[in-house]
Structures are given as C-alpha cells and as structure tokens.
Amino acid sequence: MGFLNNTTVTLDAILTKKGRELLARGDGSFRITQFALSDDEVDYTLYNPTHPSGSGFYGEAIENMPLLEAFPDETQVMKYKLVTLPRGTARMPVLDIGYSNVSFKQGTPFTIRPNTLNYLSQGTVNETSGYTFTISDVRLLNSFNGVGIDTPEVQALNSTSTIGTSVSKTVVGTTLSMTATTINTLFGTNTSLTATLVIVGRDSGARVSIPITVTKVQ
Amino acid sequence: MSFKRLDPEDFLVSSDTVTSTVWSDETVTLTTFFTSSTSSTNDNYYKNVYKTSARSDIQFALAYGDKLGSGSAQYNDLVGGKTPTRTVYGQFRNLIYGDENSDFNFGGTTSETFWAISIERARYKEKLLPASLNLKISGSYNLELTDNSTLVSTDTFLDCGRVYQLISGSDGTSYDGGTGYSADQGSYGLFLPDISTIIINPLAVSSSIGVEVSRSYDAPGENISTIFTAISGSTGFKVNSEETLSSDFVFVRARNSEFNYSENPSFISGSTGDVIFPALINSPQSFMTTVGLYNDTNELLAVAKLSKPLVKDFTKETLLRVKLDF
Numbered sequence: 059m060g061f062l063n064n065t066t067v068t069l070d071a072i073l074t075k076k077g078r079e080l081l082a083r084g085d086g087s088f089r090i091t092q093f094a095l096s097d098d099e100v101d102y103t104l105y106n107p108t109h110p111s112g113s114g115f116y117g118e119a120i121e122n123m124p125l126l127e128a129f130p131d132e133t134q135v136m137k138y139k140l141v142t143l144p145r146g147t148a149r150m151p152v153l154d155i156g157y158s159n160v161s162f163k164q165g166t167p168f169t170i171r172p173n174t175l176n177y178l179s180q181g182t183v184n185e186t187s188g189y190t191f192t193i194s195d196v197r198l199l200n201s202f203n204g205v206g207i208d209t210p211e212v213q214a215l216n217s218t219s220t221i222g223t224s225v226s227k228t229v230v231g232t233t234l235s236m237t238a239t240t241i242n243t244l245f246g247t248n249t250s251l252t253a254t255l256v257i258v259g260r261d262s263g264a265r266v267s268i269p270i271t272v273t274k275v276q
Numbered sequence: 277m278s279f280k281r282l283d284p285e286d287f288l289v290s291s292d293t294v295t296s297t298v299w300s301d302e303t304v305t306l307t308t309f310f311t312s313s314t315s316s317t318n319d320n321y322y323k324n325v326y327k328t329s330a331r332s333d334i335q336f337a338l339a340y341g342d343k344l345g346s347g348s349a350q351y352n353d354l355v356g357g358k359t360p361t362r363t364v365y366g367q368f369r370n371l372i373y374g375d376e377n378s379d380f381n382f383g384g385t386t387s388e389t390f391w392a393i394s395i396e397r398a399r400y401k402e403k404l405l406p407a408s409l410n411l412k413i414s415g416s417y418n419l420e421l422t423d424n425s426t427l428v429s430t431d432t433f434l435d436c437g438r439v440y441q442l443i444s445g446s447d448g449t450s451y452d453g454g455t456g457y458s459a460d461q462g463s464y465g466l467f468l469p470d471i472s473t474i475i476i477n478p479l480a481v482s483s484s485i486g487v488e489v490s491r492s493y494d495a496p497g498e499n500i501s502t503i504f505t506a507i508s509g510s511t512g513f514k515v516n517s518e519e520t521l522s523s524d525f526v527f528v529r530a531r532n533s534e535f536n537y538s539e540n541p542s543f544i545s546g547s548t549g550d551v552i553f554p555a556l557i558n559s560p561q562s563f564m565t566t567v568g569l570y571n572d573t574n575e576l577l578a579v580a581k582l583s584k585p586l587v588k589d590f591t592k593e594t595l596l597r598v599k600l601d602f
C-alpha cells in the first residue's frame with residue numbers, strides 16, 4: 059500500500075511592470091479575468107521520441123530542467139503560450155505579417171495587417187478577435203493604433219496612454235497603424251532607435267516578434 | 277485558444293497574520309543595551325537604545341513625561357512649567373487619549389508621570405503582538421512585566437486603539453493568578469500594540485522595586501537614564517510584532533483537452549508550422565513553466581513560475597494555486 063500524493067502546486071506570483079502601472083492608475087483596469095499558460099525556456103528539440111526507455115521518458119530532459127525566476131517585464135515573459143487545439147493537429151498556427159523587420163524614417167506612417175496560417179484548418183485567415191500589438195518602447199512612435207476591433211474593452215485599451223519613460227504599449231486590432239516619432243531629442247547622438255514589436259493572435263495564440271527601427275531625419 | 281476565462285469561484289481572498297521578532301537580526305530577547313556615546317539636543321526628550329556598541333541599529337527609544345514639567349530644565353526661566361518633559365507628556369496624552377484634559381490612568385490609579393518605550397519603526401511590520409511582551413527591569417528588586425491580554429475577555433480601546441494593562445507576569449498572564457497589579461498603585465503601565473508603545477507607571481514601579489523618578493527642575497535627562505539603567509540591568513526585553521497579510525489566491529485549472537499544444541518556436545519545424553515530431557501530433561505533450569494572469573484586454577498583470585516544467589497532455593488535468601500578495 060502506498061500513500062497518494064495530495065499536494066497542490068502553489069505558486070507565488072509577482073506583478074509585472076504593466077500590472078503595477080494599472081494598479082497605480084486605480085481605475086479598475088487591474089482586474090484579473092483570465093489566464094494563460096506558457097512554456098518559456100523549454101527547448102522541444104530535447105524531446106526524444108526514440109528514447110530507449112520508452113514513451114514515459116521522451117520528455118525526461120525537459121521535465122528535469124530547473125527554471126529561472128519570473129521577470130517583471132511583461133514583454134519578456136509569457137512569450138510562447140500553450141494553446142488548445144483539436145487532437146491530431148499536425149500544423150500549428152503561425153503568423154504571416156509580410157516583414158521580418160520594419161525600418162522607417164521619422165514622421166513616416168506604417169501599417170501592418172497580419173494573417174494567421176493553419177488556424178483551425180482554414181488556410182490563411184485574419185483572426186476574428188484580432189491581434190495584440192505590443193511595442194516595447196512607445197516613445198519611438200507618434201501614434202500606435204489598433205484598428206478593426208470595436209468592443210468596449212478594446213476601445214478602452216486603445217485609448218489609454220502613459221507618458222514619460224520607456225514603457226511598453228499594447229493595442230488590439232486586425233490592423234496596426236503607426237507613425238514614427240518626430241522628436242529629435244530622443245535620438246541623442248544616435249542616428250536610429252530600435253524597439254521590438256510583438257504580435258500575438260488573440261484566437262490562435264500564435265506569436266511573432268520583429269525589430270522596429272526608426273531612422274533620424276536631419 | 278490560448279486564454280481561458282476565470283470563474284468567480286476561482287478567486288479567494290485570504291487574510292493571515294504573520295508574526296516575527298522585533299529586534300535586529302531575528303533576536304528573540306534583547307539582552308544588550310547601549311545608548312549613544314555623544315550628547316544630543318534631543319537628550320532632554322528621548323534617548324535611542326541600541327543593541328550593539330557600534331550603535332548602528334536603533335531598537336527603541338525611551339522618554340519621560342511629566343504633567344508639571346518636572347525632571348528637566350525650563351525652556352525659559354520666566355515661564356514656569358514649560359519643559360521638555362511637559363512637552364513629552366502632552367505629546368503622548370494627545371496620541372493616546374486624544375483629549376487634553378485626560379490624565380494617565382493605570383488600572384484605576386492616575387499618575388502625573390510616566391516613562392514611554394517607543395519601538396523603532398524599522399523593527400516591526402505593522403503592530404506589536406499582545407501576550408508576547410516580557411520586559412524585565414531591576415532596581416532594589418527585580419520585576420518582570422507583561423500585558424494582561426490573555427486575562428481580559430474583551431479588548432479595551434482608547435483613541436490610540438487597543439490598550440492592555442502592564443502587569444507583573446510573563447507571556448500575557450500574571451504571576452499571582454490575580455490582576456497582576458502593584459499592591460497600591462494600580463497597574464504597572466499600558467501596553468499599546470497599535471502604536472507600538474509601552475507606557476510605564478513610575479508610581480507602581482517605585483513601590484515594587486524602588487526605582488524613583490526625580491521631579492526637580494535641574495535634572496535634564498536623569499529620569500530617562502534611570503529607566504535605561506533599570507532595563508539594561510536586567511536580563512531581557514522580549515516582544516514580537518504582527519502583520520496582517522492579505523493574499524489573493526487564483527485557482528488555475530487546465531482541463532484534459534486544453535493547453536496540450538505550444539506556440540514555442542522549437543515546437544514547430546520550419547516556417548510552415550509543422551509540428552516538430554510526428555509523435556507529438558496524435559499524442560501531444562506540452563511542458564508548462566509559467567502562469568500569466570491577464571485582464572479583459574489581454575494585458576499581463578501578474579506572472580508566476582513553476583520550479584520545473586509540468587507535463588500536460590490529453591490524459592492529464594492540472595490545478596495550480598497562484599498566490600498574489602499585496
């Protein structure tokens with residue numbers, strides 16, 4: 059006879075930078091309503107479907123790895139989400155945005171309209187719930203707007219702004235419309251500024267990250 | 277889908293009391309006492325007490341208050357009764373009673389004088405823990421003081437919050453099995469946990485162990501030195517602090533059919549999205565490492581990490597309890 063393991067896994071959560079910002083704002087935007095799971099740090103090439111000890115050991119190298127503590131930067135955690143898909147899915151949803159990087163000059167507008175491949179066996183689709191667009195440093199842009207989703211929550215998100223330091227900004231839409239900054243002092247002695255744009259499909263969870271470069275105009 | 281909505285029953289708010297020792301370095305009982313080696317203009321009002329001779333870690337401050345201003349020199353000889361001890365008396369009377377006409381009442385006996393022990397703010401979290409006080413003082417005899425919180429059935433409140441009487445005893449109970457008060461001068465003082473202050477009744481202490489206060493006008497700081505000598509000459513001062521910690525618990529439930537695939541780039545082969553191993557097509561496995569808590573607009577508010585990856589597949593369901601402290 060053996061004892062059954064009755065332990066519950068308890069995790070200590072930390073607030074992200076965005077969480078602290080919304081908590082300080084005190085307008086009710088800090089309200090947890092949903093969760094997601096991710097497998098950041100996991101390298102699936104370590105999965106071994108030919109392990110001599112059998113299928114119970116395929117994930118041995120992954121299961122025993124120690125993990126890093128959580129980062130408070132919301133752009134550096136929850137990168138690769140676990141998704142719910144029908145059993146037998148052979149192809150994962152991937153985002154196609156048409157660019158591997160974006161480089162544009164001060165004051166220039168730029169538009170991105172992502173598509174999702176392989177989502178629910180539909181070929182190429184523009185997701186119904188839209189996409190979240192997160193820029194790591196919103197100071198690089200004069201405008202950063204999500205277009206195409208008109209629910210009250212999304213409109214509230216898209217209309218908020220935080221000024222001052224190098225904070226991220228997230229908008230939701232089927233299309234992203236942005237304009238590079240016209241402020242010269244931001245560049246200092248540099249001729250260009252770089253940030254990261256992360257795009258995540260709100261239905262599929264598919265994610266892509268590309269560098270954004272704004273070039274100074276004399 | 278990568279997000280799952282939480283139900284109302286997935287949230288739990290729990291308030292728990294956390295207690296700890298007050299003194300530096302987790303010391304349970306303070307047995308060494310030092311005052312500053314240099315004089316200060318504040319010496320007429322209070323003196324800080326340190327744990328080590330390095331005098332870098334204030335533990336508590338001692339003060340003496342006198343309704344008539346005795347025990348220190350007058351600010352101005354032309355104005356009688358206005359002295360630092362009178363100022364201290366009014367300061368604590370205002371803080372404790374919130375009434376300029378009140379007298380200090382120690383278990384039915386009023387007193388015009390008191391000693392105050394004010395615990396350094398950095399030493400405690402929120403307030404002092406009743407029944408944890410054991411203060412030994414010595415004069416002609418020894419005396420151990422505690423509060424009477426375990427002897428009273430209902431708490432008494434003043435303007436400063438809860439108030440307990442200081443009695444002869446330990447760990448919240450009296451030695452004599454009765455009230456623990458002095459023979460004829462009421463209680464030995466007041467224990468005020470919500471403002472982390474202990475008030476000592478000199479009349480009761482004097483009648484028990486012969487430690488007297490000076491009520492002359494030419495003894496600045498002498499009464500503070502008197503109580504310091506009485507405390508430092510004994511074997512210990514113990515008191516704990518307590519803090520109410522409110523935690524939000526969020527229960528995260530992943531059903532058997534959920535979260536079995538991953539958008540991790542190493543899960544995919546090439547740019548077409550093919551699953552990296554055929555074995556993962558019909559028997560997918562994912563390895564969760566992180567839980568993210570979001571608002572309605574998918575903004576990541578809080579994040580929690582597991583200590584090692586947790587396997588998820590179509591034969592497993594997972595329940596995680598995520599704790600959020602504020």
